[in-house]
Amino acid sequence: MLARHQDPIVAIATAPGRGAVGIVRVSGRGLDALVQAVCGRTLKPREATYLPFRDAQGQAIDQGLALYFPGPHSYTGEDVLELQAHGGPVVLQLLLARCLEAGAATDPATGQPNLRGLRVAQPGEFTERAFLNDKIDLAQAEAIADLIDASTEAAARSASRSLTGAFSAEIHGLRDALIHLRMLVEATLDFPEEEIDFLRKADAHGQLSNLQQTLASVMQRARQGALLREGIKVVIAGQPNAGKSSLLNALAGAELAIVTPIAGTTRDKVQQTIQIEGVPLHIIDTAGLRDSEDEVERIGIARAWDEIAGADAVLFLHDLERADAPEYIAGDADIANAMAQKMPKSIPVIDVWNKLDRAPGAAAAAGENARPGVHLSARTGEGLDGLRRLLLEVAGWQSAPEGLYIARARHVEALQAVGAHLQEAADQLQAQGPALDLLAEELRLAQNALSAITGEFSSDDLLGVIFSSFCIGK
Ligand code: GDP
Numbered sequence: 001m002l003a004r005h006q007d008p009i010v011a012i013a014t015a016p017g018r019g020a021v022g023i024v025r026v027s028g029r030g031l032d033a034l035v036q037a038v039c040g041r042t043l044k045p046r047e048a049t050y051l052p053f054r055d056a057q058g059q060a061i062d063q064g065l066a067l068y069f070p071g072p073h074s075y076t077g078e079d080v081l082e083l084q085a086h087g088g089p090v091v092l093q094l095l096l097a098r099c100l101e102a103g104a105a106t107d108p109a110t111g112q113p114n115l116r117g118l119r120v121a122q123p124g125e126f127t128e129r130a131f132l133n134d135k136i137d138l139a140q141a142e143a144i145a146d147l148i149d150a151s152t153e154a155a156a157r158s159a160s161r162s163l164t165g166a167f168s169a170e171i172h173g174l175r176d177a178l179i180h181l182r183m184l185v186e187a188t189l190d191f192p193e194e195e196i197d198f199l200r201k202a203d204a205h206g207q208l209s210n211l212q213q214t215l216a217s218v219m220q221r222a223r224q225g226a227l228l229r230e231g232i233k234v235v236i237a238g239q240p241n242a243g244k245s246s247l248l249n250a251l252a253g254a255e256l257a258i259v260t261p262i263a264g265t266t267r268d269k270v271q272q273t274i275q276i277e278g279v280p281l282h283i284i285d286t287a288g289l290r291d292s293e294d295e296v297e298r299i300g301i302a303r304a305w306d307e308i309a310g311a312d313a314v315l316f317l318h319d320l321e322r323a324d325a326p327e328y329i330a331g332d333a334d335i336a337n338a339m340a341q342k343m344p345k346s347i348p349v350i351d352v353w354n355k356l357d358r359a360p361g362a363a364a365a366a367g368e369n370a371r372p373g374v375h376l377s378a379r380t381g382e383g384l385d386g387l388r389r390l391l392l393e394v395a396g397w398q399s400a401p402e403g404l405y406i407a408r409a410r411h412v413e414a415l416q417a418v419g420a421h422l423q424e425a426a427d428q429l430q431a432q433g434p435a436l437d438l439l440a441e442e443l444r445l446a447q448n449a450l451s452a453i454t455g456e457f458s459s460d461d462l463l464g465v466i467f468s469s470f471c472i473g474k
Helices: 032-039 089-104 125-132 138-149 153-163 166-190 192-201 204-230 244-253 295-308 326-342 384-395 409-430 436-454 460-468
Strands: 009-012 019-028 049-054 060-069 079-087 232-238 271-276 279-285 313-319 349-354 373-375
Touching: 009 089, 009 125, 019 089, 019 125, 032 049, 032 060, 032 079, 032 089, 049 089, 060 089, 079 089, 125 138, 125 460, 138 153, 138 166, 138 436, 138 460, 153 166, 153 204, 166 192, 166 204, 166 436, 192 204, 204 279, 204 409, 232 244, 232 326, 232 384, 244 271, 244 279, 244 313, 244 349, 244 384, 271 384, 279 295, 279 384, 313 326, 313 384, 349 384, 373 384, 409 436
Parallel strands: 232 279, 232 313, 313 349, 349 373
Antiparallel strands: 009 019, 019 079, 049 060, 060 079, 271 279
16 A cells, blocks of 8 residues: 555535534544544444534534544544535635644644544545455446546446446356356366366366356447447438537437546547437537638647547438439538548447438438438438437447446456456367367456456556545535
């Protein structure tokens, strides 16, 4: 454990801004002297006490509830003090400063600081402590962040399932089966004469193929869970007035959309998020991607095309009212050219023929098309369901959200690695004269990949990446 994991920490745990209640939270080992200094008394464990929070002169900063959770029965596994004050930014800042000051001040009883080394927590540090102190595993810690960040109800529900350990339990089940098989194989390494017979009798092959089946099912659900969390990226292309914004609004308006822009970088400018059946769709409008003389804008546009290269689908919007006009046809050809030059061929393109209400016979007259396509009216909503189905199909969405747990791309990749090692192991097992040491090694690697999900073996770098994305005070 790094030294910083030993420091006592403090943070405002509630969101910035004004609110009815605001919480300041302290975690560390041995909080008694700090509790005495700030609350002016000792606190009963896990009992709410209404009292004044005092400054160094003994004046009340605010009145509120103090809660004390002695470790290990706390969120972090350390001693935790929670001060629930009035939720104004100034009050909470004062309370935070008071905790830091009281931590550094000398305890008259011992002549030592009340809480040596108390500092403001980094993002996610309380949850990181919970992980390091074995209160939760890494997948559960990630689920906490995912629950807080959930942009749809389905994502929130599945994050909640992961948080209760549903996903971790599946991973542990796989791990136990894997350990069982490893013990079998490792045992045979010690008795090489009978090895093959021994493995056959113990049905190593059957065990391995059961493992592969279970893994496939977990992987399938993890993929769906990752889809709920991460969504898909859809590029929407089409000439001005083809109906891009109208289509976006029609798709967004159909469900009670909790629209959350993806935070960060320049892509904010071109990206909007809507949802279909709870799956987030990050829609990038290509309106901003015209040729430009402006150097800065050109860099931005080049970046946007780089982003688009990672898209999952393109909606190519056409205006049925103008579909026969030579100018319009030429304009569509320009867009098709730009896409062909700048986008990988692997990204599926869906032709969307809009304004069907103005060209009622168009859908029937359409005939066979090489690409998937749909006729619709963004205005009347006719045909929208067809587009939604197509988008979900492209995304690979299969299940209803019940019973799903949230997962991350990191988990899906780890499961893929497990699958690859199990396949190698299966190939070894089936080979004429299998190399049992190689088989044993593949199983060991498979177990390592699995353990990375729950964090049994995880580097400090990985922890840094995961916890730094949390909010402060969590
Ligand atoms: P954008 O420039 O591609 O974003 O196109 P807009 O969404 O702004 O739409 C351009 C015009 O077409 C607006 O006047 C819309 O009201 C109209 N429009 C969009 N979709 C439809 C449709 O399905 N039917 C009809 N009749 N008009 C539409």
